[in-house]
Amino acid sequence: MLTSILLQVAGASESFLQFLMENIQVFLSYTGFANATSGHFIMLLVGLLFIFLAVKYEFEPMLLIPIGFGMLIGNIPFKDAGLQLGIYEEGSVLNILYQGVVQGWYPPLIFLGIGAMTDFSALISNPKLLLVGAAAQFGIFGAYMIALQMGFDPSQAAAIGIIGGADGPTAIFLSSKLAPNLMGAIAVSAYSYMALVPIIQPPFMRLLTTQKERLIRMKPPRAVSQTEKVMFPIIGLLLTAFLVPSGLPLLGMVFFGNLLKESGVTRRLAETARGPLIDTITILLGITVGASTQATQFLTLNSVKIFGLGALSFVIATCAGVLFVKFFNLFLKEGNKINPLIGNAGVSAVPDAARISQNVGMEYDPSNYLLMHAMGPNVAGVIGSAVAAGILLGFLG
Amino acid sequence: MVNKKIGVLLLFMVLLSFGAKAQLTTSVRINEVLVVNEDNFVDDYGKRHAWIELFNNSAGSVNLAGCYLTNDKNNPKKYMIPKGDVLTKIPPYQHTLFWADNYADRGTFHVNFSLDPNTENYIALYDADGTTLIDEITIPAGQKADISYGLDMDGTGKWTTLTKVTPSTNNVTLDSNAKIENFQVNDSWGIGMTITAMAVTFLGLIVLYLLFKQVGNASIRISKRNAQKAAEKEGNAISTNAGQESGEIFAAIATALYEMNDDNHDIENTVLTIRKVQRSYSPWSSKIYTLRQTPNKK
Structure with a gap:
């Protein structure tokens, strides 16, 4: 009797243990450890590198921290069991937040904030600097031509080329329309290189300029009236959007934000646009772009090519800006000449590219302040890259 | 001065309403018509009848509820597209199909007239006011069975006999991106x-x-x-x-x-100090007011 009870208990406990073991096995199969691949670890390391660069060297921390952490979130491996976890699973929280990137409505909102925080005075006082901003857009088309030769189709090449505009929101906007499958790589590449402009640009600025050119002192910008500041966004919008209607979401928002700032009667709206709004969108954009780099989707040969082309496009844009200023100087009178060290600022990485002009300029003449002058082509670059994106979308969209 | 301002405001509103109109029912086009349906698309009752395809030629959804379909120039309000049916909303650049079977009691998409293959068939779409003509077409007499008459480009183009019948789908099927191909062929270097x-x-x-x-x-x-x-x-x-x-x-x-x-400002003392306020009694801190009163048992 006792034996049979003991046997029953032993049998029951054995089956219970088996049940427990099976449960644990099922649980283990759901953990990140069981589903990890080498790709996940590579992407996690890249995410950690981004966070390290942001914290240690303060390389664009506002972008690299959200993107870096997003990479960690996006590359936690999990079993695809329809639990709506991943960013590519319809209905998941991350997927809902990611729609702002996919549908392209985060970038225009960022542009609204950029418009509300940008002072176009430097450009208005010396409007010829607009042309430097136009010239630097050659980075986009240089990269476009190379991408075509590397086997990308025209719409993919255009989406990759826009990295050369050094404008994250524009890159996301265009790639979401022309090459959604490459958007993650393009966005990460654009933001990474924007953070790395202090490393990429100076060697080419030094290489392409002479000692005499680096010492050119530019006339101080004149004071700009309130009326001119109010007119600029209105005329700017009408002119550029009529020319390139496909750039309307970006151009409309950047000029609208600027009018909020300059009209002087919508202070609260301008403050919201350049403060809480842009901060909120930057957080959402950064974290979702980072999370979109899931190793399974992101680690491809194309991504590697895009990173290479991205770096190249920044170099081309920098060189084009500097060389254009040198060329432009041939037609300018002595005293009106432009210091070619502000040519790099034609890319729209505001205000980093302008700060680089200032820093490199001060290496050669510590009393030559180029920052204000460099802000001209820098903000022209924002307009130029939005126009270029509109053109590409018009041709290939 | 005030009148001038009101005038400018009204003008602005009129211009805005014109702009908004572009996204409304006026963007809908009669896109394809099959007059003789012998061996073609069947309706939800398993029957074959003539059909009229409408196409929303705009980037915004359009709701046709309340609009009118007719085959009679003198009676623009012949068939009112019923309200309250979500299916009358056509998504951007999409189609919807109406059965010209003269069985209006079969649902929203069955109109109260039919098409006669032996005569010309006039078909018109009127806005909800019953007077604004949105689109009209006269289908020539003698249409062949199972051959539709439609626009050679959806929403635009010319009316012609189509090479294939395409109910509720595009009249022209694009199987390539002409823009991209054009660039690939003519501008391979960019x-x-x-x-x-x-x-x-x-x-x-x-x-x-x-x-x-x-x-x-x-x-x-x-x-x-x-x-x-x-x-x-x-x-x-x-x-x-x-x-x-x-x-x-x-x-x-x-x-x-x-x-x-x-x-002009002095350097202010930034040290925070907490000084206890000595006060012997205050009604605000008196415990007696915060205690529950003992019930009076009388």
Whole structure:
């Protein structure tokens, strides 16, 4: 009797243990450890590198921290069991937040904030600097031509080329329309290189300029009236959007934000646009772009090519800006000449590219302040890259 | 003055309403018609009848509820598309199909008239007011069985006998991206795109440059003139450089003002201290008011 009870208990406990073991096995199969691949670890390391660069060297921390952490979130491996976890699973929280990137409505909102925080005075006082901003857009088309030769189709090449505009929101906007499958790589590449402009640009600025050119002192910008500041966004919008209607979401928002700032009667709206709004969108954009780099989707040969082309496009844009200023100087009178060290600022990485002009300029003449002058082509670059994106979308969209 | 303002406002609203109209029912087109349906698309009752396909030629959804379909020029309100059916909303660049079977009691998409293959068939779509004509077409008599008559490009193009019948789908099936292919064939190096795009970018910014150069010159002239007037009032001579002061001068003045204002403040004590307030009694801190009263048991 006792034996049979003991046997029953032993049998029951054995089956219970088996049940427990099976449960644990099922649980283990759901953990990140069981589903990890080498790709996940590579992407996690890249995410950690981004966070390290942001914290240690303060390389664009506002972008690299959200993107870096997003990479960690996006590359936690999990079993695809329809639990709506991943960013590519319809209905998941991350997927809902990611729609702002996919549908392209985060970038225009960022542009609204950029418009509300940008002072176009430097450009208005010396409007010829607009042309430097136009010239630097050659980075986009240089990269476009190379991408075509590397086997990308025209719409993919255009989406990759826009990295050369050094404008994250524009890159996301265009790639979401022309090459959604490459958007993650393009966005990460654009933001990474924007953070790395202090490393990429100076060697080419030094290489392409002479000692005499680096010492050119530019006339101080004149004071700009309130009326001119109010007119600029209105005329700017009408002119550029009529020319390139496909750039309307970006151009409309950047000029609208600027009018909020300059009209002087919508202070609260301008403050919201350049403060809480842009901060909120930057957080959402950064974290979702980072999370979109899931190793399974992101680690491809194309991504590697895009990173290479991205770096190249920044170099081309920098060189084009500097060389254009040198060329432009041939037609300018002595005293009106432009210091070619502000040519790099034609890319729209505001205000980093302008700060680089200032820093490199001060290496050669510590009393030559180029920052204000460099802000001209820098903000022209924002307009130029939005126009270029509109053109590409018009041709290939 | 007030009337003028109201006039401008009204004009603005009228212009806006014209703009908004572009996304409304006026964007809908009669897109394809099959008059003789012998061996083609069947309806939800398993029957074959003539059908009329409408196409929303806009980027916004359009709701046809309340609009009218007719085959009679003298009776624009012959069949009102019923309200309250979500299916009457056509998504952007999509189609919807109406059965011309003269069985209106079979549902929203069955109209109260039919098409006669032996005569010309007039078909029109009217807006909800019953007077605004949205689109109309006269289908020639003698249509062949199972051959539809439609636009050679969806929503646009010319009416013709179509080579294939395409109910609720595009009349023209695009199986390639012509734009991309064109670039791949004619501009494989991307030079054409680069030249065009750079030219457009430069053009836009050159015009902006020229415009703001003029605006800047005008602004300098105006500020000079204003300064001149102010000086004349005060009887002072004015410098020829007035209005062209550099930002650096203003920056220096601003810095000086800031420093002066800053000096006006004493260095304030930033140490926080907590000083206990000695107060023997206050009704606000009295416990007696916070205690529950003992019930009176009388």
